[in-house]
Each structure stands twice: as C-alpha cells, then as structure tokens.
Amino acid sequence: MSIALRRQLFTYGIVVPFAIVLAFPFVWMAVTSIKHQGEVYDPTKTWSFSPTLENYGFLFHHTGYLRWLKNSCFVGACVVLITLAVAVPAGYALARLAGRMGRSLGVAIFLTYLVPPTLLFLPLSRVVSKLGLEDRLWALILVYPSFTIPFAIWLLMGFFKTIPQELEDAALIDGCTRFGALVRIVFPISIPGILTVVIFTFSLVVNEFVYAISFITSSTNRTLTIGVPTDLIRGDLYNWPGIMAAILIPSIPMALVYNAFLNRFITGFTGGAFR
Amino acid sequence: MAAVAVRGSRRRRLRYVTERRGILATLLISPAVLFIGLLVGAPLVLAIYLSFTDATAGSLSGPWLGLGNFRHELNDPIFVDAIWHTFLFTAISQAVVIICAGLLAHALVHRFRGRWLLRFFILLPWAAPIALTAMGFLWFYDPQASIFTWFLIKLHLVSAVNHPTWLGTPTAAMSSIITVQAWRTIPFATVIFLAGIASIPQEVDDAAAIDGATGLRKFWYVSLPLQLPIALVAILFGIVFTATDMVVPYILTGGGPFNSTQVLTTWAFQTGINSGNVGEGAAIALFMLPLLAFVTVLMLFFARRAEVT
Numbered sequence: 001m002s003i004a005l006r007r008q009l010f011t012y013g014i015v016v017p018f019a020i021v022l023a024f025p026f027v028w029m030a031v032t033s034i035k036h037q038g039e040v041y042d043p044t045k046t047w048s049f050s051p052t053l054e055n056y057g058f059l060f061h062h063t064g065y066l067r068w069l070k071n072s073c074f075v076g077a078c079v080v081l082i083t084l085a086v087a088v089p090a091g092y093a094l095a096r097l098a099g100r101m102g103r104s105l106g107v108a109i110f111l112t113y114l115v116p117p118t119l120l121f122l123p124l125s126r127v128v129s130k131l132g133l134e135d136r137l138w139a140l141i142l143v144y145p146s147f148t149i150p151f152a153i154w155l156l157m158g159f160f161k162t163i164p165q166e167l168e169d170a171a172l173i174d175g176c177t178r179f180g181a182l183v184r185i186v187f188p189i190s191i192p193g194i195l196t197v198v199i200f201t202f203s204l205v206v207n208e209f210v211y212a213i214s215f216i217t218s219s220t221n222r223t224l225t226i227g228v229p230t231d232l233i234r235g236d237l238y239n240w241p242g243i244m245a246a247i248l249i250p251s252i253p254m255a256l257v258y259n260a261f262l263n264r265f266i267t268g269f270t271g272g273a274f275r
Numbered sequence: 276m277a278a279v280a281v282r283g284s285r286r287r288r289l290r291y292v293t294e295r296r297g298i299l300a301t302l303l304i305s306p307a308v309l310f311i312g313l314l315v316g317a318p319l320v321l322a323i324y325l326s327f328t329d330a331t332a333g334s335l336s337g338p339w340l341g342l343g344n345f346r347h348e349l350n351d352p353i354f355v356d357a358i359w360h361t362f363l364f365t366a367i368s369q370a371v372v373i374i375c376a377g378l379l380a381h382a383l384v385h386r387f388r389g390r391w392l393l394r395f396f397i398l399l400p401w402a403a404p405i406a407l408t409a410m411g412f413l414w415f416y417d418p419q420a421s422i423f424t425w426f427l428i429k430l431h432l433v434s435a436v437n438h439p440t441w442l443g444t445p446t447a448a449m450s451s452i453i454t455v456q457a458w459r460t461i462p463f464a465t466v467i468f469l470a471g472i473a474s475i476p477q478e479v480d481d482a483a484a485i486d487g488a489t490g491l492r493k494f495w496y497v498s499l500p501l502q503l504p505i506a507l508v509a510i511l512f513g514i515v516f517t518a519t520d521m522v523v524p525y526i527l528t529g530g531g532p533f534n535s536t537q538v539l540t541t542w543a544f545q546t547g548i549n550s551g552n553v554g555e556g557a558a559i560a561l562f563m564l565p566l567l568a569f570v571t572v573l574m575l576f577f578a579r580r581a582e583v584t
Contacts, residue, residue: 007385008387010382011382011383011385011387012387013382014378014379014381014382015379015382015383015387015393015397016393018375018378018379018397018461019393019396019397020396021458022396022397022399022400022458022461022462023396023397023399025400025408025411025412025415025458026399026403026411028411028415028422029411032414040420041419041420042420043420043425043428046422046425085306086306086307086310087307089302089303089304089306089307090303090304090306090307090308092303093299093300093303093304094304096300097300105304107574107575109307109308109311111571111574112311112315112316114515114567114570114571115315115319115567116515116516116519116520116540116563116567118519118520118521118539118540118543118544118560118563119319119322119519119560119561119563119564119567120315120318120319120322121544121547121548122322122325122543122547122548122553122556122557122560123318123319123321123322123325123557124314124318125548126321126325126330126553127318127321142314143314145310145314146310146311146314146315146318149307149310149311150311150315153307178299179299203402206404207404207405207406209405209406209521209522209525210521210522210544214544214548224404224407225404225406225407226406228406228407228410229406229407229409229410229526238413238414240414240417243410243411243414244411244414246407247403247407247408247410247411250403250404250407251399251402251403251404251407251408254402254403254404255395255398255399255402255403256395257402258398258401258402259391259394259395259398262394262398262466265466266466266467266469266470266473269467269470270467270470270471270474270505
C-alpha cells in the first residue's frame with residue numbers, strides 16, 4: 001500500500017466514525033422534530049413514520065419561542081456593541097505595548113475569563129436586585145460583558161499582532177496622527193478579525209445559562225437557553241418534538257458560521273500570548 | 276479670531292497628549308480594566324464577604340459567621356460527596372476528551388475530500404448552545420423511549436423488559452452526564468490541538484524525516500513536545516470549564532438521583548438560589564477558587580514556555 005493511500009485510510013477511518021458519533025444526536029433531534037407527539041414513544045416507528053411540520057408551526061405560534069429568540073438576539077446585539085467599544089481599543093493597545101508590562105496585563109485580563117459565572121452569580125444576583133434590574137433583560141446586558149470583554153480582548157490581541165507595525169509607521173511618516181493611523185489603517189484591515197470576535201461573542205451570549213436562570217423569572221423575558229428547558233411543556237409532558245425543533249433552529253446556523261470562521265478563530269485564540 | 280486660536284491650541288494640546296504612547300495606551304486600556312474590575316473583581320470580593328455571613332435571599336449582608344459556613348459545609352456529607360463528584364466528572368470526561376481530540380486532530384490536519392462537511396459535523400456539539408443540546412440528551416436518555424436503549428435492544432445487548440435507565444441509578448446517571456460533557460468538549464479541544472499541530476514549521480518535519488524519525492517515534496520525540504504547550508492550554512481550559520460549569524448536570528439530573536450527581540456548582544445553585552441561603556451558597560462556590568488558582572499558575576507557566584519555543 002502506498003503511503004498516500006494509507007494516510008487517506010487513517011484519516012477517513014478516524015474522522016468518519018467521530019463525525020457520526022458527534023453529529024448523531026442532531027440527526028435524531030431532526031427525526032424526532034418531524035414526528036407526531038404520539039409517535040415518539042413507539043419503538044416500531046423509529047425510522048418509519050409520516051413526517052409532519054406541525055411541531056415547527058406549534059413552536060412559532062403557540063409558545064414564547066419567537067419571543068425568546070428575539071430576546072437572545074437583542075441581548076446578543078447589545079453585548080456585542082459594548083464589548084467591541086471596550087475591547088477593540090484595549091486589544092490593540094495590549095498587542096502594541098512592548099515588553100513585560102503589556103504581556104502581563106494581557107495574560108491577567110485573559111485569566112479573568114476563567115472566573116466562572118457559577119462563582120459570581122450569587123453576589124451579582126444581589127447587585128442586580130439592588131439596582132432594580134430583577135427579571136429585566138438589562139440585567140443580562142449589564143453582566144454579560146464581564147466574560148465577553150476578556151474573551152474578545154484576547155482574540156483581538158491575537159489578530160492585531162498579525163498586523164505589521166510598519167504599516168502604522170508608514171502612516172505616521174505620511175503625517176497621520178497615531179489615533180488617525182489607528183482609525184484609517186489598522187481598523188479597516190482588522191475587519192475580518194473583528195467580525196470573528198462579533199460572531200464568537202454573540203454565541204457566548206446566546207449560550208449563557210447560569211446568569212439567565214438566576215436573574216430572569218418571567219416567561220416573556222426568558223432567553224432561548226432558559227425558555228426551551230423550562231417552558232416547552234404540553235400538558236404535564238415535555239413537548240419533545242417541539243423541543244427538538246427548538247434546539248435545531250439556532251444550532252445549525254451557528255455551526256455553519258463556526259465552520260466558516262474557524263481558521264480566524266484559531267489565529268486569534270492561539271496568537272494572543274501563547275506564541 | 277481669538278476663539279479659533281483657542282480651539283486650535285486646545286486641539287493641538289489634545290493631539291500632543293494622544294501622540295504620547297504611554298498616555299494613549301492608558302486611555303485605550305482603562306475602560307476595559309474598569310469594566311472587568313467592576314464586574315469580576317468586585318463581585319468576587321463580595322462573594323468572599325458573603326461566604327462569611329448568614330446572608331439570605333433579598334439582602335446584601337447578614338450576621339457575621341466567620342468560618343461558620345465553611346465548617347458547616349465540610350461536615351455536610353452531600354457537600355463532601357459533591358467535591359468527589361466534581362473531580363470524577365471533570366477527570367473522566369477530560370481524559371476521554373484528550374484521547375479523542377488528539378486522534379481526531381491528527382486525522383483532520385491533512386487535506387481530504389469532504390473535509391468541510393465532516394468538520395461541520397464535528398463542530399456541531401460545540402456550536403450548539405449546551406443548555407439546548409442537554410435538553411436533547413434528556414430526551415435521548417428518556418426512561419421509556421431512549422434511542423440508545425432501542426439500539427441496544429435491536430442488537431440484543433439488553434432485554435426489552437429489563438433495560439438500563441440512563442439517569443435513574445447513581446452510576447448510570449454519572450456515566451451519562453460524563454458522556455455528554457465529553458461529547459460537547461471534544462470539538463473545542465480538537466480545534467486547539469489542530470492549531471498546535473499546524474504551528475509546527477514544515478522544516479522541523481523535514482529535518483525529522485531526514486534523521487529517519489517516522490511514525491510513533493517522530494510523534495513522541497518531535498511532534499508531541501512541540502505542540503504540547505498549546506495542547507495543555509486546551510486541556511486546562513477543558514478542566515476549568517467542566518469543573519465550574521453546571522449546565523449539563525443541572526438540566527439532565529438536577530443533582531439526583533439521591534444527590535449522586537450533585538457537583539459543586541449545582542449544589543451552590545441549589546443552596547444559594549433555590550433555598551435562598553446566599554452566604555452558604557457563596558461559601559460552596561468559593562471552593563472552586565483553589566482549582567482556579569492552580570490552573571492559573573499552570574497556564575502562566577506554559578504561556579512562558581510557549582513563547583520560548
């Protein structure tokens with residue numbers, strides 16, 4: 001056997017089984033989502049059944065799903081804006097600060113990303129109630145930057161380090177101010193990197209669970225991640241086909257976007273200080 | 276005339292200030308530091324303060340208890356078990372992740388047909404919100420209609436009348452939540468491992484080939500040491516995010532049956548939010564700090580190592 005063929009066999013022999021195991025839950029979700037509620041408990045109808053889209057219709061018309069989707073997107077958009085406003089300048093400055101100082105500060109900010117919501121949700125829930133923000137989406141918008149900003153600064157540091165300093169120096173020589181060089185030269189060429197940060201920040205927000213379930217109590221103010229587990233009940237039972245549909249709708253687009261931006265994510269993530 | 280001159284000089288002064296590197300850098304960084312200090316630093320201090328008090332829901336303070344909460348917890352068998360469960364949950368799931376992600380990253384590094392599609396499938400568990408996919412698994416582990424049970428019955432591995440209930444017994448429940456945690460962490464670890472492999476320059480590969488290193492020996496003596504720093508970062512990440520996250524056990528078992536899957540985070544949530552004992556809950560959550568400190572030190576160490584190579 002030639003080396004090339006052996007390598008191909010090795011690759012497919014590992015990648016294909018893993019892909020099947022990792023993606024199978026989504027296949028089964030898709031199958032369940034197009035069954036009638038009565039069919040899902042019947043083992044004889046595992047693969048043979050009459051498909052229906054009624055669960056999707058039910059989700060959109062008779063539950064708070066669209067509302068939760070909107071809430072998640074609203075919080076996501078606000079947090080992305082706050083995060084960019086704070087993290088882009090900081091990420092740039094940290095990438096350009098030479099020497100020990102810049103590097104230590106960068107690592108220190110990164111480490112705050114490791115402080116988990118499960119450690120902070122109790123004190124923050126008290127702060128939120130003192131501010132009168134209980135059960136308001138603004139509570140989430142206020143608190144979420146605590147983990148998106150460190151994460152975004154880290155990624156942006158990685159991106160800005162890949163931009164050669166000479167570009168700015170040339171702009172300075174041509175009479176640009178430092179700030180002008182930043183706005184006119186550096187930011188435009190970092191747009192792909194900034195877009196990557198937007199996507200992963202947004203997905204961090206949509207994924208968040210602990211704060212959302214601690215701060216939000218009413219059904220209309222729920223976000224996706226807490227609405228689906230707590231509210232999609234039909235009678236006494238979980239509405240399983242509806243829940244499966246509710247999972248697939250945000251998951252598939254997210255995975256497509258992740259796949260498209262994966263290489264940029266890797267550049268930013270590993271380029272911060274571990275290089 | 277005069278007004279214009281004043282405005283001009285003010286602008287010049289502003290310009291003079293922003294031209295100084297140190298000042299500009301401070302201006303750019305300070306909002307971030309302020310934000311993080313207010314939203315991470317201050318709550319952390321508050322958490323430590325609360326853990327020494329008898330604060331209950333609705334108040335920011337309470338009678339000072341000193342080490343009372345900690346003493347109480349250490350004498351509580353549920354808490355002591357929760358520490359052990361957290362360790363099991365983290366250690367086993369992350370060991371599985373390291374092996375699987377290592378294999379997968381080595382296979383994915385080459386170009387092959389269908390790479391985009393297969394990579395999409397592999398990324399799915401990471402991209403999908405875990406609170407939602409955990410609900411999916413709650414359905415897959417259903418006591419009556421579990422797809423896994425149906426598979427095993429088809430293969431005649433279990434009987435249709437006396438099949439396992441995935442979340443019903445302590446051992447099965449622990450294994451089930453570990454499986455989900457490993458499943459969701461594998462893609463991220465794979466991606467970072469992949470970055471580690473890709474960062475090895477082609478020259479190193481060539482030099483190793485000239486020296487006659489192949490297969491496992493090349494992997495052990497050349498590839499592995501070079502990708503280790505980045506891989507370790509991925510592993511430490513996985514450990515922190517598994518030990519400090521509560522979504523998977525919270526949704527799948529809620530800590531049960533009989534507290535057999537109660538981990539630190541779910542126990543802190545139950546005590547602090549559901550039972551309203553804020554001080555006690557804060558004390559429980561603070562037991563995560565030693566782990567965080569340990570991982571921080573390791574990360575700093577490897578960050579420095581990675582720069583050298």
